[in-house]
Amino acid sequence: MPWHEVSAMDQRREFVRLATQEGVNRRELCRRFGISPAVGYKWLGRWVGGDRDLADRSRCPHTSPNRCAAATEGFVLSVRDAHPAWGARKIARCLEREGHAVPAMSTIHQILRRHGRVSETTGGACRDYQRFEKAAPNQLWQMDFKGWKRLPDGRCHPLTVVDDHSRYAVCLEACADQQGETVRQRLTTTFRRYGLPDGVFVDNGTPWGDSSGARFTRLGVWLLKLGVTVLHSRPYHPQSRGKNERFHATLEAELFSLRCFRNRTELQRAFDAWRSVYNLERPHQALGYDVPASRYRPSSRSFPERLLAPDYDAGEIVRVVPTTKDYISFKGRPWNVPRAFRGERVAVRPLSADGRYGIFFGAIQIAAIDLTA
Numbered sequence: 001m002p003w004h005e006v007s008a009m010d011q012r013r014e015f016v017r018l019a020t021q022e023g024v025n026r027r028e029l030c031r032r033f034g035i036s037p038a039v040g041y042k043w044l045g046r047w048v049g050g051d052r053d054l055a056d057r058s059r060c061p062h063t064s065p066n067r068c069a070a071a072t073e074g075f076v077l078s079v080r081d082a083h084p085a086w087g088a089r090k091i092a093r094c095l096e097r098e099g100h101a102v103p104a105m106s107t108i109h110q111i112l113r114r115h116g117r118v119s120e121t122t123g124g125a126c127r128d129y130q131r132f133e134k135a136a137p138n139q140l141w142q143m144d145f146k147g148w149k150r151l152p153d154g155r156c157h158p159l160t161v162v163d164d165h166s167r168y169a170v171c172l173e174a175c176a177d178q179q180g181e182t183v184r185q186r187l188t189t190t191f192r193r194y195g196l197p198d199g200v201f202v203d204n205g206t207p208w209g210d211s212s213g214a215r216f217t218r219l220g221v222w223l224l225k226l227g228v229t230v231l232h233s234r235p236y237h238p239q240s241r242g243k244n245e246r247f248h249a250t251l252e253a254e255l256f257s258l259r260c261f262r263n264r265t266e267l268q269r270a271f272d273a274w275r276s277v278y279n280l281e282r283p284h285q286a287l288g289y290d291v292p293a294s295r296y297r298p299s300s301r302s303f304p305e306r307l308l309a310p311d312y313d314a315g316e317i318v319r320v321v322p323t324t325k326d327y328i329s330f331k332g333r334p335w336n337v338p339r340a341f342r343g344e345r346v347a348v349r350p351l352s353a354d355g356r357y358g359i360f361f362g363a364i365q366i367a368a369i370d371l372t373a
Contacts, residue, residue: 195299
């Protein structure tokens with residue numbers, strides 16, 4: 001069965017959670033996961049029939065009318081041991097999900113404290129933040145590099161991509177660098193699995209922004225050709241990409257602070273396992289302690305294997321940017337365009353009647369022309 005080297009259980013669980021979302025094309029999803037429809041429907045049938053393991057795991061019953069307090073306490077400790085960064089609220093949701101009686105939050109905290117799983121700390125009150133999110137999955141993905149990590153075999157640059165609506169982590173990759181080509185390769189794999197988003201939200205650094213200050217890069221042009229809008233945050237305002245920043249903090253607390261890694265291969269295996277837990281098991285506070293998979297479904301826009309250039313209407317003024325120059329000629333004068341568009345076809349469109357024009361790549365204006373200047 002052609003599951004990837006990522007845990008077969010994780011692959012199966014992710015597949016069935018996505019396949020049960022409303023409106024999902026299940027045969028297309030099977031193709032994206034590299035399995036036959038027969039295999040996909042077999043695992044889906046097991047899941048619908050109540051099999052939540054899909055692998056060899058403990059066969060303890062989910063419910064027991066005679067469960068004693070000791071059993072509940074043991075479950076609390078087992079969840080905490082498996083996820084040392086989880087607190088009482090997340091553990092309570094796991095108890096509820098598995099059919100256990102749910103004690104008060106203070107009781108769960110006392111169990112953890114009594115068994116030495118937490119230490120008493122003091123701190124200020126938490127601040128309340130107003131949250132904003134897109135109305136549906138895949139309308140916007142937040143993408144960034146987490147701060148690099150030093151490994152015995154060199155640096156690692158974790159690439160993270162999180163769906164704004166559901167907080168579903170569609171990509172978590174241990175990259176050797178932050179080059180645009182590296183990101184393009186990782187995104188290609190992600191797009192083939194989950195489809196295309198409407199837009200991506202990024203910061204202004206490499207490889208999303210140009211060192212000259214321009215916001216267009218070859219990576220951005222590739223995304224525009226795919227019909228993916230590229231949105232940039234305000235400079236020096238990382239809080240505008242709060243979901244991605246929060247994801248980084250969770251990744252630090254639940255993985256990097258607990259383990260050391262010898263190389264990127266080992267780290268990627270850990271990323272794959274942790275991403276499955278994050279998407280399918282970990283209760284998320286911003287989602288009312290549901291899991292991200294409960295709100296996510298793959299995009300209906302499949303990744304095209306052949307990239308198409310923008311199509312312009314007949315009669316439009318079209319120019320081809322030279323492959324070695326950063327300008328086009330119009331009305332006998334050169335006009336600058338961003339370097340990222342070298343070799344691309346662009347259109348010149350009037351903006352007003354007083355000699356002002358825009359240079360467009362498809363529907364996106366990339367430069368301006370002022371004949372009165």
